[in-house]
Amino acid sequence: MGQEDTKTPRERYRAQVRAEIKEHAWEQIAAAGVPALSLNAVAKQMGMSGPALYRYFASRDELITALVRDAYLSLAETLRAASATGADLAGLAHALRDWALTDPQRYFLIYGTPVPGYHAPEDTTGISDQIMTTLLDACAPLPAPDRSASPFSAHLAEHRGWAGGHPAPPVALHRALTFWTRLHGVLSLELAGHFTGMGFDPALLFAAELDDLLS
Amino acid sequence: MGQEDTKTPRERYRAQVRAEIKEHAWEQIAAAGVPALSLNAVAKQMGMSGPALYRYFASRDELITALVRDAYLSLAETLRAASATGADLAGLAHALRDWALTDPQRYFLIYGTPVPGYHAPEDTTGISDQIMTTLLDACAPLPAPDRSASPFSAHLAEHRGWAGGHPAPPVALHRALTFWTRLHGVLSLELAGHFTGMGFDPALLFAAELDDLLS
DNA sequence: TGTACATCAGTGAACGCGCGTTCACTGATGTAC
DNA sequence: TGTACATCAGTGAACGCGCGTTCACTGATGTAC
Numbered sequence: 001m002g003q004e005d006t007k008t009p010r011e012r013y014r015a016q017v018r019a020e021i022k023e024h025a026w027e028q029i030a031a032a033g034v035p036a037l038s039l040n041a042v043a044k045q046m047g048m049s050g051p052a053l054y055r056y057f058a059s060r061d062e063l064i065t066a067l068v069r070d071a072y073l074s075l076a077e078t079l080r081a082a083s084a085t086g087a088d089l090a091g092l093a094h095a096l097r098d099w100a101l102t103d104p105q106r107y108f109l110i111y112g113t114p115v116p117g118y119h120a121p122e123d124t125t126g127i128s129d130q131i132m133t134t135l136l137d138a139c140a141p142l143p144a145p146d147r148s149a150s151p152f153s154a155h156l157a158e159h160r161g162w163a164g165g166h167p168a169p170p171v172a173l174h175r176a177l178t179f180w181t182r183l184h185g186v187l188s189l190e191l192a193g194h195f196t197g198m199g200f201d202p203a204l205l206f207a208a209e210l211d212d213l214l215s
Numbered sequence: 216m217g218q219e220d221t222k223t224p225r226e227r228y229r230a231q232v233r234a235e236i237k238e239h240a241w242e243q244i245a246a247a248g249v250p251a252l253s254l255n256a257v258a259k260q261m262g263m264s265g266p267a268l269y270r271y272f273a274s275r276d277e278l279i280t281a282l283v284r285d286a287y288l289s290l291a292e293t294l295r296a297a298s299a300t301g302a303d304l305a306g307l308a309h310a311l312r313d314w315a316l317t318d319p320q321r322y323f324l325i326y327g328t329p330v331p332g333y334h335a336p337e338d339t340t341g342i343s344d345q346i347m348t349t350l351l352d353a354c355a356p357l358p359a360p361d362r363s364a365s366p367f368s369a370h371l372a373e374h375r376g377w378a379g380g381h382p383a384p385p386v387a388l389h390r391a392l393t394f395w396t397r398l399h400g401v402l403s404l405e406l407a408g409h410f411t412g413m414g415f416d417p418a419l420l421f422a423a424e425l426d427d428l429l430s
Numbered sequence: 431t432g433t434a435c436a437t438c439a440g441t442g443a444a445c446g447c448g449c450g451t452t453c454a455c456t457g458a459t460g461t462a463c
Numbered sequence: 464t465g466t467a468c469a470t471c472a473g474t475g476a477a478c479g480c481g482c483g484t485t486c487a488c489t490g491a492t493g494t495a496c
Contacts, residue, residue, distance in 0.1 A: 010438080010493075017439090033330050035250040040482065051484075052440050060483065105331070113327030114407045115248045116320070125412070146361070147430070152423035155415060162413035177420065185400020192329045197340070198377035200370060205392065208367035215362070225460075225471080232472090255449065266451075267473050275450065 018056045020046065025067060029105045034064065065121050071106045072127040075099055079134045089138045089175075093183060093210045104191040111184060129164045135179055136163060139172040145215065150174065175213065182209050233271045235261065240282060244320045252279065280336050286321045287342040290314055294349045304353040304390075308398060308425045319406040326399060344379045350394055351378060354387040360430060365389065390428065397424050 007015070024042045039060050040050040057063040075096075082095035100107040153170040156177070160166075163173060186209050189195060190202040222230070239257045254275050255265040272278040290311075297310035315322040368385040371392070375381075378388055401424050404410060405417040 008493085013439090031331060033328065035330075038482065039484090049441055050482095051442085051486090054484075055439060105328075108328040111404070111407065111409070113248065113320075113323040115250075116246060150423055150426070152419050155419050159414040159416070162415070174423075177415075178424070181400040181404055181420070181424070182397050183400070184404060185396040185398070188403060189326070189396055189399060192326065194326070199374040200377070200392075201374070204367050204370050205396070208365055208389075209393070209396070211365070223460085228472090253449065254451090264474055265449095266453090266475085269451075270472060 014056065021053060021056055021063070022067060022070065025063060026103070026106070029067070029109070030103060033105060034109060037064065039063070068109055068120060069124060069127070071109050072124050074106070075110065076127050076130045076134070079131060083134050083138060087138075089135075089142065089179065089214060090210055092135065092138055093179070093206075093213075096183060097187060097206060100187050100191060107187070107191060111188060129162075132162060132176065133164060133166055135176040136166045136168045136172060139175045139179070140168045142172070142175065142214070144171050145175070179213055182213065185209075229271065236268060236271055236278070237282060237285065240278060241318070241321070244282070244324070245318060248320060249279065249324065254278070283324055283335060284339060284342075286324050287339050289321070290325065291342050291345045291349070294346060298349050298353060302353075304350075304357065304394065304429060305425055307350065307353055308394070308421075308428075311398060312402060312421060315402050315406060322402070322406060326403060344377075347377060347391065348379060348381055350391040351381045351383045351387060354390045354394070355383045357387070357390065357429070359386050360390070394428055397428065400424075 021042060024045050025037055027045075028037050028041060037060070039053050039057075043050045043053050053063075057066065078095055078099045079092055082091050087095065149171060153174045156173040157170040160173060168176070183206070186202070186206050190206070195202045195205075236257060239260050240252055243252050243256060243260075252275070254268050254272075258265045258268050268278075272281065293310055293314045294307055297306050302310065364386060368389045371388040372385040375388060383391070398421070401417070401421050405421070410417045410420075
């Protein structure tokens, strides 16, 4: 029953073409957003005929699902890698910001406007658990904030299912959550261009929010 | 040169049909998002032929632009009305949350994923100025926060163009900005469904963020 | 090493669809005398 | 109050388009003996 651990040339080729398709799909998304993603356009860009792509993705939706999963994985891996090289919470914050600025539409594919009917594939919950674990690991060693434990921290202590059994204290749970929501708040508005023309430096606002999280 | 102040029946009729078109457009957007908005589908829903809508909107883009402006106006008016009835910053926060929960896709039409090419019409900047003024009015009378003035507040003091000449002190500018970004962070993640299955109560998280803003 | 066969990537034609938008028109509503 | 004319809302046909997707096929790549 020994399974072959080396991929056949065909398998390698398939994986490579799949990757190339996703590459071009990302370019299209970056240029005009998800709604403009078209299988035929991707095929044309690759010098192939439209139907050829159906050897690699069963449908447009399956391609998008693969892109969503890849985006999630990329973010989780980016944070995990930063954490592995000794980054603290501030390091994670900047890794997150850099990742988001690299490709705003990739960020929005995860955290942007949801399509009312669509539900993300199930395995993304596992990946966001992994992200949460990385955040909680970075929050746990921090000293408790100035203010005494909030009522919401108490609420979190009783509803910590999302932490996946992580032994972080309530204040760490609270901090990880606000790390997520506050930085998302600043980042998403910045990426969407809502700060342009306002005059201040978005990077400084981000830094200020981060500072507040660490205090 | 006296201009008639009473609208002709035809003008009244036109305004009413325009409103009805937008009404149906909102229903479609609520059901399947902006990309699914189709002039023909709206017309069919109204029992009209497709081309008839071109008497009221020059193109699909112009209809969307009108919807964006209406959404902005609705939010600004909601906050202004709350403020006029004596609401403090906490009152504005809850008015904002209620407004967003009423129609998530309307919220996302303003603050959601941007379409790379598209730029909002210019008059929206005037409306968001109005929103900012309402926020600043509510922030001005609050006592300075515990922590001393942050470096970012100093930065804002020198880059206060977005405040439209409002005489609020730097800490108020900072508070109005974080009011916006933090509540948007919590709200947008909640509306996008990123909290579902996590176990905690999004309303309590919102309240906790608001509490922190007021301290 | 060479031949016979199976696998499978990619093509081209075709389908049905709904989209935004134009155009020439009909018929009702409003205006002027 | 009645007639003649202008305005304009709405229709139906039509255009061109690009989409996702299917299908029967060709030809190259890999496998088995």
